[in-house]
Amino acid sequence: MTPRRKRMWVVGLIILGVSIATYFALSAFQKNLLYFFTPAQVAHGEAPKGYPFRIGGLVVQGTVLRAPDSLLVHFTLTDGIATVPVTFSGILPDLFREGQGIIAIGKMNAEGQFEASEVLAKHDENYMPPEVADSLKKNGQLSTTYKDYQR
């Protein structure tokens, strides 16, 4: 095979591979992008209905309620401006605590509650998910003792 033809083959193979991968990537991308919204944005109705997204904020003190006979939990998230009620069925992460910054993944249901399929709290009590820290900072709700911004 001449070097020229060989190069054409190589280029052709690469283009084929890349285009197949791009197809898979884009179609998978579309279905799996999760946008982040703050409770204030949800209160404004900016969050999508019937489509999963991520929400983040602080767990309001005294709002965590457990059902007596199942694993259902209710709590409220805030970013200092608005609050959103959240329901979750399952085991909360070890570092889930009132007053803690968390991120939940799920959808809004018809009653205006956020039905979480997953709740994430980080394994370092001084660490806050960057999205949550950002939105709190914007609203002036971030305590000045928060370590990340002290350093």
Next chain:
Amino acid sequence: MSAEIGQWCLILAVLFAIAQGVFPLLGAARGIPLWMSVGRAAGRAQFLFLAIAFGCLIDGFIANDFSILYVASHSNSELPLYYRVAATWGAHEGSMLLWALILSVWTVAVTLFCRSLTLPFQARVLGVMGLISTGILLFILLTSNPFDRLVPMPPDGNDLNPLLQDFGMTIHPPMLYMGYVGLSVAFSFAIAALLGGTLDSAWARWSRPWTLVAWIFLTFGIVLGSWWAYYELGWGGWWFWDPVENASFMPWLVATALLHSLAATEKRGAFKAWTVLLAIFAFSLSLLGTFLVRSGVLTSVHAFASDPARGLFILVFLALVVGSSLLLYALRAPSIRDSAHYALISRENLLLMNNILLVTAAASILLGTLYPLVLDALQWGKISVGPPYFSNVFAPLMAPVILLAGIAPLFAWREASLAKVWGKIRWLAPAALTLGIITTALFWELKDIKVLAGLSMAFWLIGGTLLSLWSRVQLRSSVLEGLQSQSLSSYGMTIAHLGIAVFLVGLVLSDRHSVEKVVRLAPGDTAAIGRYDFIFKGIKTVDGPNFKAQEGLFEVRSEDQLITELKPQKRSYRVQRNTMTEAAIDPGVTRDLYVALGEPLDAGAWSVRLYYKPFIRWIWFGGLFMMMGGLLALLDRRYRRHKMDPLVTA
């Protein structure tokens, strides 16, 4: 006092790194032998001072010297000695120092094993490594000095993150770093060859063992990390497509591609330009991984609280390294000539396809990992990419890789005869499919297409790998002689490819047939998973060295036979007041039984996570197989020192 000694050694190490970076490169460019020979001595001196600095930091931890900020933040007098030592690399500053130390270990290894290389080539390799080291050491000194003092000294330390107080976690970072940083050697060889214009098969032969060692460590590091995540995080998963996991997986994929293309470059002189590019990419992705982990820009289980200056420093460093090496590549690539001629149907082209697929897979992971960052930087919204994206893209790209791996070793270099290969593999596809159908129908359900496809592919890969071994063995007069005549690297390849099949079996079966139950159990209650009954006997309090734990007792019975007792814990660490789940696992070759405590509910009841995980260990066995294959290939006699002919040209 030790902190000051450490600080001084660190500064001396930077000076030696600068000398190692500057003089050999200038000397090689101008042909001054004295300058060129500086590299070796400077590299060794750098190692010496970094080792002392690291020793000083370990000493600070052992002696509970809480006047050192880093020690005070990550240790505690109650922490057992073993974890106090391991805490040295348990957080940002210390792990960067470990990074630098490991780079200097690799540097010393290069000075020891590459003495027969020509002086200019050695000088260039060491020079490039010196420049990298300079960047990392300046980063440590300017933004993350582990020896910073804390005034006034606190009475006790803040303790190590409980998640890291675990054996797997203490050896995972050093192994992973050995891999990450080891890729810098292949990178330096590539840059040195580009600078000197010595891209020949000798260059490829010299790069191969270094790449192989780095790849072995990287494989081991990733396997360890995955195993740790499985038993320590208490979610029962082994891979989460977390950005930091991706950061270690991308260099692995590219390094795997590099190993294969180096084979073609060494044996046939093919793909030189491409191989060089892969070497550059592999190390760039390692640096990118360091940036992603250390900058705290990503939401991840691994993210550390950190400051933006660090991220910016590494980003600039990354841009310099990648930018300058790609610029050099662009200038030199047109003069690289491939000496190889090969036909369309040849092992060269199959290896090329392997490379394209692996690199495309790495690129799609890169896209999914960086896309959220780019959007955020442009203020277009905050998003994250869900794990299904990665599995949906990854699976279709890996399937052809596995199918190719099964038959590619049967194809000859240069020009393969399709008829000959067909003669050997005629029965492979039907046999693999039949075996797949039989095992699926026997043990699971036939309509489970994914299990059927996965198992058939595993059989295909095993069959093809053994066939190709056999086709090489039967060239000799007797089987025994044939087996003896095979080189260690040929056995290495065989075992590594079998490892992929083992991994695939574990992946498919654990993914499709795991059972998870999250239940509320009061003492005396029973929960059933398949034929296993989990009986919750009760909870008691136990004391650890620096924690108090609630320990559950579970009896697992199957048809009234006691299988095992499991004792999962919920630990509460005294200093950080963190709660930690310690899962209890009954491991087995064909299944794991897994219990993790959730939260205490009222009336003595607990929420409990129960898992039945079939064949999950095969995932890590597969990884270990690949690693063993790499080790065998490394021991091949052609890499022994006296067999390696020096690079002739300069």
